[in-house]
Amino acid sequence: MNNKNISMPRQVKSEQTKKKIFDAAVELIKKHGFQYLTIKNICEFSGVSNGSFYYYFKTKDELLTYYLSEVYKQYVTQLDNPKPQSDFRKSILDAYLFYGDYCEKTGIDFISSYYSTENKALCRRELAHKENAGTEYTSIIAQTAGDLKEAKKNDYLREEIDPAEAAADICTIVKGIIFEWSLNDGKLDLKETMDRILMVYLDSLASEKFRREFICN
């Protein structure tokens, strides 16, 4: 088909096929929703045979898992450059705004289908037992927890706040926001809503000391 065929090493071509399958799946969900994500459709759409699909993915679920890891990789890559910030609220908010950005780019349709209560990939408890744990959320939660611990060390957090728990709770809130965004078919400013809700919540975590230093009055 293309001029690369001549010299393309096997490995590269193989990866391309897997990518074709993956891309087809993403497109299919974006355009038609989760319920259209059938093996047959994936194969037709990607121009790959049924057998090939199962050559690359042992099962349909494995495709989803693969999706997660890919998202995670991309996420981590862009996140490599940490931006140390003194205001823990900003730092946390930024992380989630980045994720919100990703959601918007991925498209409302895909995210909408992806946010199913049956999609255990969204649930850290389930994934905790698997080796390939580490989804978008586990990563962000870890970062958030780090930020909160740092803040606590500096007495910027109210005493009774447990950084780890609060990090998980923030994640839960974000799920609510994205769920709502999906319900409203994107007719909701995702990042603005995140900003508003999270800021109210995060403000509440701050200690008096933090208030004096950062919020002034």
Next chain:
Amino acid sequence: MNNKNISMPRQVKSEQTKKKIFDAAVELIKKHGFQYLTIKNICEFSGVSNGSFYYYFKTKDELLTYYLSEVYKQYVTQLDNPKPQSDFRKSILDAYLFYGDYCEKTGIDFISSYYSTENKALCRRELAHKENAGTEYTSIIAQTAGDLKEAKKNDYLREEIDPAEAAADICTIVKGIIFEWSLNDGKLDLKETMDRILMVYLDSLASEKFRREFICN
């Protein structure tokens, strides 16, 4: 079959059959989840024939629509008695704890299936245009908004807070909590999580005046 058949007016018996189907559907979802809600199962469970099902409901979707409106009716009935409270936080929290209670009683399986991004019944925007608008949430949001407006009137809310918007945001947060609860298959203390997250958020809405009067130090 039974002696009631003789004297029962047609219409009544008809309604009864419809109810049998409906009840079976509810039970089925509660006990086994949405994915078990097949026509065959409904018929077996309700003791009604396949053909009868399609006499009362043109399609499976029609049953679901009917289901939603019925659940809502029952819910509203129980909510009629409002309990005025001076601490807006408690008032709002109570409303949602009541809802959490309802969720727990309804069962994780049903709720889990119900919380789909495709279930527009959860989305106020969509329903605003329909006659049967007003789901569980529109009701609680309205109440919450009322509470917040009342609070604002008494200067218990920070100036920049918009009661209506905050009410909606709280609802979004709650969705996140229930979504998380579903993802974790109920292995999460729903009401405790609500309490924890909402209290942090609601605290943040309160004005200095409110703090002095209710939180003391």
Next chain:
Amino acid sequence: MNNKNISMPRQVKSEQTKKKIFDAAVELIKKHGFQYLTIKNICEFSGVSNGSFYYYFKTKDELLTYYLSEVYKQYVTQLDNPKPQSDFRKSILDAYLFYGDYCEKTGIDFISSYYSTENKALCRRELAHKENAGTEYTSIIAQTAGDLKEAKKNDYLREEIDPAEAAADICTIVKGIIFEWSLNDGKLDLKETMDRILMVYLDSLASEKFRREFICN
């Protein structure tokens, strides 16, 4: 299709459909072997839709179970007239010769396919746990055991022989004979072989008293 269609009651037609499926399955095995017994083939061959197959049989295995019960019914019917015999050897032999006859009529091809170690329908242990236990063998074994018990009561059996166990062992031997018959594609006189082997075995069960009365010298 046929003139019966007009007045044929539902129930009858339903049974006919089930029979069509069943007959198709039997024919298919006879003509092409077990490996051709696929749902698709059954449906095409019987002119019944895929859905109908699953309306009558929950699963492919259920079809086989059904086969067993049918065989059993026929068997029992023909066996209704018991023939009391003083020589337990003859009585037992007759029962198995009858079964051998049935096998021959059913056809070597079907029996050959049917006698698979994977066909748990042939295994009494497995069936013992099911309600619909009672296959061809359980019935014959029961009868044989009865004959042997009766013989023992009359001191026609050697002391150390356990009637129940011996009945089961005879059944095992018969399986061996039919297996061999199948291996040889029927080029083996089934009933003669049964006669020869079983007689040797049964002779050995007899007591001295039996020998004196029945075998003379």
Next chain:
Amino acid sequence: MNNKNISMPRQVKSEQTKKKIFDAAVELIKKHGFQYLTIKNICEFSGVSNGSFYYYFKTKDELLTYYLSEVYKQYVTQLDNPKPQSDFRKSILDAYLFYGDYCEKTGIDFISSYYSTENKALCRRELAHKENAGTEYTSIIAQTAGDLKEAKKNDYLREEIDPAEAAADICTIVKGIIFEWSLNDGKLDLKETMDRILMVYLDSLASEKFRREFICN
């Protein structure tokens, strides 16, 4: 990969690969049964590529054919040392108990799969016409027949018994036992059952003279 590659003649390495495939197949059947014997599994288990498999075996069936001849070779080797015994019953029983032992060691799964009416390797009639005639059974039958002939020469057998036929019949009975053992997934004491059934049968072959000399009373 390893240093042996350098000096190993091509042919040897070739044979090694074929052996690896073969060994993997044997192991696979022993451990997981015939239904696990897929090309994919063989390749994964043997560490040989899919393509290599088809280099050495034109088809899956060719592997099975190869398998049969190999197993037979090994079996015969172990049987070379005959043990002369005066009691023909013991001699024959021992031979089959040895075979039973072999079956147990080979594993219920393989034997279960192997005992198919389609496996003509089990049928002496078929094999008589082929070059590679002589399976496990032809060997044991020959030995048994020899034992019986010897017994007949000494007047230890009832007159009407045909040694060759009886030898074949014993083999048939054993097939029945192994078939039953397979049906019961090995939950049957194979050798005990062999002992019990064969002894009853063999007893019946014995002449009065034999009884007087060996069984005493």
Next chain:
DNA sequence: CATGAATGAGGCTTCATTCAT
């Protein structure tokens, strides 16, 4: 010799829906 990507027919099962009775 060796590799492994690619194929596609075929297997079993589920399910919403239609329609004659």
Next chain:
DNA sequence: AATGAATGAAGCCTCATTCAT
């Protein structure tokens, strides 16, 4: 009103085999 037999598209997955490299 009620029944239940009949339908067939669709779903996921397995597997022996081929072929370019």
